[in-house]
């Protein structure tokens with residue numbers, strides 16, 4: 001088996017690289033990345049190779065076509081900073097590049113498992129179901145929705161292909177630290193509190209999100225790999241939790257008693273409530289999330305503490 005992971009130096013891609021390396025020790029694993037938001041340190045211990053390049057550059061794909069052949073493509077590369085407002089740049093990178101990848105997958109008869117996002121739902125009413133409320137509020141969410149449209153077109157034109165879109169909700173876990181300000185709220189709040197600072201939240205901390213632990217996201221990818229299905233699926237826990245709740249779990253786990261400092265949200269658009277309806281992914285992939293927010297934070301905290309104290 002030959003796996004290609006675009007965005008493999010990033011948070012989710014690098015975790016995927018290690019999970020595949022462990023589960024398929026005989027497989028050849030390649031990461032393709034331009035290191036714009038990923039970091040080489042995420043790949044320390046990775047035994048495969050890296051192809052360095054920009055997914056929006058067609059000459060990169062000519063080079064890949066001439067020199068490689070992959071059985072499965074995990075497509076994670078994207079501009080992941082949801083506050084980027086440059087529509088041309090976002091669409092070129094996230095949406096248009098996807099066509100190059102799918103065209104190659106058609107040639108190779110490769111399976112494609114790609115990262116979509118809960119951003120496609122904007123502020124539509126939860127629980128979010130795959131076929132409704134597709135009202136992105138920013139260009140990032142729109143670019144992910146356009147990826148889904150492109151994928152559906154290829155699914156229709158090439159029914160023999162396996163194409164799986166995974167709409168991740170709010171993912172958190174080890175190796176997200178290089179994302180800086182776009183790392184999860186769980187990471188941001190934990191770092192502050194471990195450093196002895198008061199946690200700060202947008203007023204009044206009751207924004208609710210479906211926070212999903214990286215191990216569950218990897219599990220969804222591996223199920224998509226193993227099953228013979230095509231489709232677009234939500235990946236979350238099915239339960240929205242508030243930012244205030246994150247702080248109280250962290251206080252409990254760290255043995256602290258910090259009070260929250262609230263401030264005004266500076267963004268025009270902010271997703272206030274996301275919650276995944278998991279009916280479709282349960283039925284098609286047999287996916288069941290294992291980590292509640294409490295369990296995920298407990299599993300993750302030793303990693304954050306080590307990073308902060310280094």
Ligand SMILES: NC(=O)c1ccc[n+]([C@@H]2O[C@H](COP(=O)([O-])OP(=O)(O)OC[C@H]3O[C@@H](n4cnc5c(N)ncnc54)[C@H](O)[C@@H]3O)[C@@H](O)[C@H]2O)c1
Nearest residue numbers: 007009010011012034035036037038054055077078115171
């Ligand atoms: N983390 C989340 O909560 C979340 C939620 C929904 C969807 N997603 C999606 O999951 C995927 C992975 O996100 P992540 O959280 O690991 O973010 P990340 O920023 O850590 O990873 C993205 C990777 O893509 C690479 N990249 C960016 N532009 C590129 C380009 N033009 N060419 C080649 N490589 C490029 C970056 O260097 C980085 O390594 C993305 O597609 C993202 O949109 C993530």
